[in-house]
């Protein structure tokens with residue numbers, strides 16, 4: 052394992068009389084291709100103690116609803132089966148009104164030699180990690196987010212183009228140090244230790260949360276479904292990806308992978324996706340050093356594979372790294388928190404990035420974007436809508452309404468329409484801050500891949516993050532503008548409307 056992946060969250064000594072090594076699985080919810088799991092396995096071998104994997108599901112995470120819950124519960128079922136095969140103790144906990152999880156991880160840590168957990172740089176995980184750092188045993192935060200460890204990528208980049216070069220420079224070495232495809236479980240790691248709480252029985256009873264956002268029947272979560280989706284993508288869609296990825300036609304026919312929900316919940320590792328795309332025989336010897344920093348040809352001369360990997364690695368990492376860099380730059384070596392040095396980390400109380408009660412956009416946008424949006428804040432808006440009107444898809448624009456309906460019904464919007472969807476909320480809100488609130492809420496409530504680093508950077512891109520100034524116009528200022536009419540010309544609009552109308 053590359054040491055750059057692991058950060059100590061405290062300076063406690065190992066509790067050699069602890070009963071087990073605890074892996075608290077929060078974000079990389081899988082028992083394969085997982086650097087955090089590898090780290091926990093290594094410690095259990097070193098200390099000759101059983102490995103315990105604790106995977107919990109709270110009831111009160113922000114935007115908790117039946118859709119998000121169902122996806123994660125599917126994953127927990129798969130993990131229970133995988134743990135059984137590996138012979139390790141897997142302790143699943145699902146909070147119910149009668150059975151609170153408050154203080155549970157801290158209690159488990161008290162009996163542990165040490166704790167290993169996921170260094171996911173957004174949503175509620177940094178807060179969890181900050182809290183558990185106060186326990187009496189070492190807590191190791193492991194970055195299993197990407198192929199290249201985020202700590203090797205330097206300070207926050209202002210554009211994907213700047214990060215691409217850094218990723219490419221570190222890629223070959225990181226590839227050689229990928230997580231174990233299947234963990235090598237030694238004898239002492241195996242056990243049948245029972246948890247000191249009522250473990251989840253594998254059903255939905257008692258696990259109900261806000262049912263107003265129901266599960267999407269066609270979409271199953273978990274590593275099994277993730278692998279099936281990956282196999283389907285490789286055989287049917289990848290060969291058309293470069294040409295057709297931007298066409299949001301009927302998703303069954305589209306070329307986009309639809310893998311983001313699995314990546315978001317850690318049911319699939321980005322390394323397994325890259326392995327499947329590049330093929331078994333691929334090695335870093337195939338990297339073209341002349342293409343370092345370029346979108347195409349770096350990993351492979353296959354245009355489809357190259358185009359896909361640039362999205363899945365450069366663009367995905369841009370969001371993850373941006374969050375990671377904010378946390379590290381403004382934190383105390385571990386994870387930062389709002390109120391400290393005015394840093395733009397996630398504010399748990401208001402569910403946004405507004406430290407010191409400043410508005411999010413004021414804190415995180417580049418200067419040019421802030422200045423231009425401020426200059427145009429008083430511009431007359433031809434249309435403005437409330438959150439309720441946006442949410443129910445009741446704008447004057449049929450394409451926008453269709454995209455919103457797709458999101459509500461299926462938990463996804465195709466990337467191309469998602470950009471338009473976000474831009475129009477900026478145009479049709481009273482202020483940019485109002486627009487940000489609406490987008491954060493709708494994206495994170497309905498999208499199965501929501502509440503991710505790329506939720507925030509995707510939304511913030513609509514306001515100028517990672518972009519450059521364009522031409523001056525009303526409301527947007529020099530922030531890039533998109534119209535439904537020109538977007539609709541670029542794909543089969545009728546096909547898309549037929550698909551959305553058929554969703555019911």
Ligand SMILES: Cc1cc2nc3c(=O)[nH]c(=O)nc-3n(C[C@H](O)[C@H](O)[C@H](O)COP(=O)(O)OP(=O)(O)OC[C@H]3O[C@@H](n4cnc5c(N)ncnc54)[C@H](O)[C@@H]3O)c2cc1C
Nearest residue numbers: 307308309310311362363366367466473500501505506509
């Ligand atoms: C307003 C807005 C909100 C967004 N919210 C989210 C979100 O909540 N969660 C999320 O994962 N992505 C988000 N994105 C980025 C992008 O829309 C999705 O990652 C992509 O649509 C996922 O579909 P796919 O898996 O079929 O993508 P594919 O085209 O198959 O791409 C493969 C993978 O590459 C990554 N990727 C592709 N495009 C982007 C991109 N533009 N930025 C970052 N990573 C990318 C994703 O991990 C994706 O799964 C948002 C973008 C915008 C404009």
